[in-house]
Amino acid sequence: MLKAFNCDLHIHTCLSPCAELDMHPLVLVQKALDRHLDMIAICDHNASDNVQYVMAAAEDQLSIIPGMEITTLEEVHLLALFDSLPPLLKLQQIIDEHLFGKNDEKRFGVQAIVNELGEVEGINNQLLIGATDLSIDILVDTIHQYGGLAIPAHIDRESFSVLSQLGFIDRDAGFDALEISKRTGIQKGRLQYRELVQYPFLTSSDAHFIGDIGNAFTKILMQETTFSELKMALSNQNGRRILE
């Protein structure tokens, strides 16, 4: 039977330099449960070290979609979502080869790798706030090759969005959905971007702080909270769909 699930598909952890240190797996999962979320995606900037620990912290209580928020050559923020860790880690290898520079904690913040018990496993020293030298088109193709979903983040924002950087969305761009920030929301987004009617819209919290988790989410009609169900919902298959 199909049911409406609460999905917040863009949440950072303490690995992102701009996120608060309290955003570690255990606390994050607890907050998501408190907010009655059924499915969340972990999307740190250009990194994925904490995804496995969030999955471990969640056990069977909450569905975790492994993901990443990649900064493309054009400085577009692009979400990549996968059904499991291996394809994400394969993509991570490519990102690591195309991301340059070292983080400056004083300027940008700490990039902590924290396990499901709240213990610090290490520090990621890459300049995660930087941009890769991979074009958005190449990244979308690679994400699809690995069976993932490619979703431009917060397209309504004036920085780091596909519309701010690239002006418009080409018909052949191959995006699986578009994320509208919580400031605009899906309903207003539909009015504002009438020309993008062919794309499913998602909204999410893009939480960098514990208190923001679940501040915005998308209700999705699915049978269960799995990646394959999500994929069906984004392409309106077998009754699965986004509830706007």
Next chain:
Amino acid sequence: MKVETIVQALGLEVKCCRGQLGKEVTGGYTGDLLSDVMGNSREGYIWITRQVHQNIVAVASLKEHAGIILINSSQPTDDTLEKARTEQIPIMVSDLPAFEISGKVFNLLTSKT
């Protein structure tokens, strides 16, 4: 001033649409945010950018730019060149950074008028 004059004066490498270098340049705009360029550039402008994505051709075509100059020896992607040939938008490459090439183009355009 024609695009050709700027190409010659600044030693730009022409990547496509040599036949379109006779276009008249009415001004210039420098920017990498396509939303900004769409909003603020005008017909006949030469556009200076680091952005090489194929969408630059659509923006230049929409705004009827005289041509695009890519900075820092940035190379257009194959998709971008293909679209530029279809849309007849000349793409040139300079090895200079945006600040310097913009200054040189500005000087050329203002000295002749």
